Amino acid sequence: MAATITASVVSREPARGYALWRLAVTELKLFLRERMRIAFGVALPLLLVIILGSIPALSKPVKAYSGYTFMDIYVPTLIALSGALLSFMAMPIVLAGYRERGVLRRLQTTPVGPVRVLAAQLLANFAVWVVTAIAMLVLARFGYGVALPRQLAGFVVAALITAAALLSIGLFVAAVAPSSKGAQAIGALLFYPLMFFAGLWYPVAGMSATLQHISHATPLGAANQALTAAAQGHWPTGLQLLTMAGYAVAFGLAAARFFRWE
Amino acid sequence: MTAVIDVRQLHKTYGDTVAVADVSFTVQQGEIFGILGPNGAGKTTTVECIEGLRKPDGGEITVLGLDPRRHRAELTQRLGVQLQDSRLPDQLEVGEALELYSAFYRTPADWRELMEVLGLSGKSKTKFAKLSGGQQQRVSIALALLGSPQVAVLDELTTGLDPQARRDTWELIESIRDRGVTIVLVTHFMEEAERLCDRVALIDAGRVVALDSPAALAEKAQAEQRIRFHPSVLIDDSMLTSLPDVTSVSHSGDVVVVTGNSNALNAVMSVLARHQVVAEQLRVEQASLEDAFLKLTGRPGQYHGQDGENR
Numbered sequence: 001m002a003a004t005i006t007a008s009v010v011s012r013e014p015a016r017g018y019a020l021w022r023l024a025v026t027e028l029k030l031f032l033r034e035r036m037r038i039a040f041g042v043a044l045p046l047l048l049v050i051i052l053g054s055i056p057a058l059s060k061p062v063k064a065y066s067g068y069t070f071m072d073i074y075v076p077t078l079i080a081l082s083g084a085l086l087s088f089m090a091m092p093i094v095l096a097g098y099r100e101r102g103v104l105r106r107l108q109t110t111p112v113g114p115v116r117v118l119a120a121q122l123l124a125n126f127a128v129w130v131v132t133a134i135a136m137l138v139l140a141r142f143g144y145g146v147a148l149p150r151q152l153a154g155f156v157v158a159a160l161i162t163a164a165a166l167l168s169i170g171l172f173v174a175a176v177a178p179s180s181k182g183a184q185a186i187g188a189l190l191f192y193p194l195m196f197f198a199g200l201w202y203p204v205a206g207m208s209a210t211l212q213h214i215s216h217a218t219p220l221g222a223a224n225q226a227l228t229a230a231a232q233g234h235w236p237t238g239l240q241l242l243t244m245a246g247y248a249v250a251f252g253l254a255a256a257r258f259f260r261w262e
Numbered sequence: 263m264t265a266v267i268d269v270r271q272l273h274k275t276y277g278d279t280v281a282v283a284d285v286s287f288t289v290q291q292g293e294i295f296g297i298l299g300p301n302g303a304g305k306t307t308t309v310e311c312i313e314g315l316r317k318p319d320g321g322e323i324t325v326l327g328l329d330p331r332r333h334r335a336e337l338t339q340r341l342g343v344q345l346q347d348s349r350l351p352d353q354l355e356v357g358e359a360l361e362l363y364s365a366f367y368r369t370p371a372d373w374r375e376l377m378e379v380l381g382l383s384g385k386s387k388t389k390f391a392k393l394s395g396g397q398q399q400r401v402s403i404a405l406a407l408l409g410s411p412q413v414a415v416l417d418e419l420t421t422g423l424d425p426q427a428r429r430d431t432w433e434l435i436e437s438i439r440d441r442g443v444t445i446v447l448v449t450h451f452m453e454e455a456e457r458l459c460d461r462v463a464l465i466d467a468g469r470v471v472a473l474d475s476p477a478a479l480a481e482k483a484q485a486e487q488r489i490r491f492h493p494s495v496l497i498d499d500s501m502l503t504s505l506p507d508v509t510s511v512s513h514s515g516d517v518v519v520v521t522g523n524s525n526a527l528n529a530v531m532s533v534l535a536r537h538q539v540v541a542e543q544l545r546v547e548q549a550s551l552e553d554a555f556l557k558l559t560g561r562p563g564q565y566h567g568q569d570g571e572n573r
Contacts, residue, residue: 018365023362023365030354033353101348101349102345102347102348103351105315105348106345106349109343109345110363110367111335111339111367111368112366
């Protein structure tokens with residue numbers, strides 16, 4: 001071991017954005033190194049597009065869905081599903097694990113501060129979701145003839161607000177979960193019922209009026225509604241966007257309030 | 263010499279448990295200051311208050327003239343911290359970790375140089391989980407030094423390391439001090455405190471029970487010295503017990519053990535010489551920091567490395 005330490009000092013202006021950027025890039029790299037996270041967050045939604053797209057009956061127009069095919073209806077649902085997998089499962093488990101193992105505590109001793117640590121986590125998962133969603137749209141379009149969103153700007157706006165709502169809920173799960181195992185359990189408890197209301201197992205259009213009302217009030221139901229509307233060429237309604245924005249603000253504030261570093 | 267850390271009447275409880283009852287001390291610039299004590303004495307809580315990670319229930323702390331809670335952003339730029347039991351993500355490479363953490367600081371050290379100095383340069387592409395305990399510890403030290411801090415707080419630095427890694431780490435700490443960094447070292451190893459620290463605060467049950475250099479603490483603890491030898495011929499105990507400087511004489515096999523004050527050695531040697539007895543295998547035992555620890559806390563200190571939890 002060397003006898004003296006003479007590491008030189010690199011002086012520079014504090015660049016706040018730089019620290020956040022490096023953290024987000026690092027989180028993204030770590031995401032890509034975990035096979036399980038790729039399998040669930042990225043591969044599973046794409047696989048579902050392939051499986052459902054390969055069933056000929058699902059690509060035939062259905063009268064009850066105003067002439068759209070099952071696939072037309074399902075692609076926005078699957079995009080919401082991939083966002084839910086990342087937000088409710090992948091991110092909380094990682095953050096709770098970081099807390100369990102002292103990763104957050106160590107970050108707490110540096111000038112980086114809590115806000116950037118969480119923001120980096122959100123950015124990395126958001127980036128993965130954007131790439132996955134684009135891959136799903138392209139795969140559905142060129143593999144199975146599903147039209148790209150006809151109201152593209154509306155789709156982008158709906159997707160951004162969906163991401164904000166889902167990721168805030170995920171942060172809240174990470175904040176209240178006692179451990180990474182607990183985060184996994186809570187994430188799953190949220191995921192299955194909420195995905196039901198997003199029409200994963202049965203299209204929302206085919207549900208009873210009561211169930212449809214409940215669906216529209218859930219974050220994933222509203223997301224599915226807004227994304228489907230934009231895919232079919234309409235702007236998402238203010239109610240749909242406000243519903244999701246409400247979840248984003250409420251859970252974002254609750255997450256900030258309850259977050260623990262150890 | 264100026265005080266870099268000033269802790270006055272620190273008090274901290276967790277629910278009904280008093281972790282720190284009343285702790286005061288100052289750390290001078292450029293010294294290695296040891297915080298020594300048995301497990302659960304309140305050492306870690308004390309340094310966590312200094313680091314601003316915990317809010318004291320009473321007392322005052324200033325670090326580099328800053329309030330650790332109110333001036334956290336500035337303090338984290340100037341205070342390097344090595345926590346016990348904190349890890350990095352398993353899949354993160356050593357080089358990536360250092361590059362990332364250096365982005366947090368106003369005046370980061372050159373992380374490549376730091377890796378070399380810490381003997382980690384071959385490990386740049388190695389993932390954290392694949393490092394040995396000693397290597398993980400060195401990464402942890404590197405992260406504490408990345409911001410070119412004026413003060414570094416190192417908690418249970420060598421716990422879990424093998425003896426060679428521990429000695430290497432000690433050398434490293436001395437070289438960091440030579441660079442002008444003030445160091446606060448939390449430990450429950452006597453040997454480590456004796457070897458490294460300029461001054462030691464001995465904490466027990468949330469209070470400072472002694473504060474001095476390791477040698478002075480040891481001296482205070484035991485004014486008596488113990489003399490052991492193997493006499494060349496059988497001797498009569500009364501020859502020794504009659505000496506005013508000697509307090510007791512006992513036998514352990516063929517070995518005679520004499521205790522007495524600081525003059526006892528002279529007195530014993532001259533009486534043996536007068537009777538033409540040669541003291542073979544003569545050993546004089548000086549009090550150590552461990553004796554001080556035992557006397558002041560009523561518990562044996564840990565001399566050799568074992569894993570230990572404390573807070």
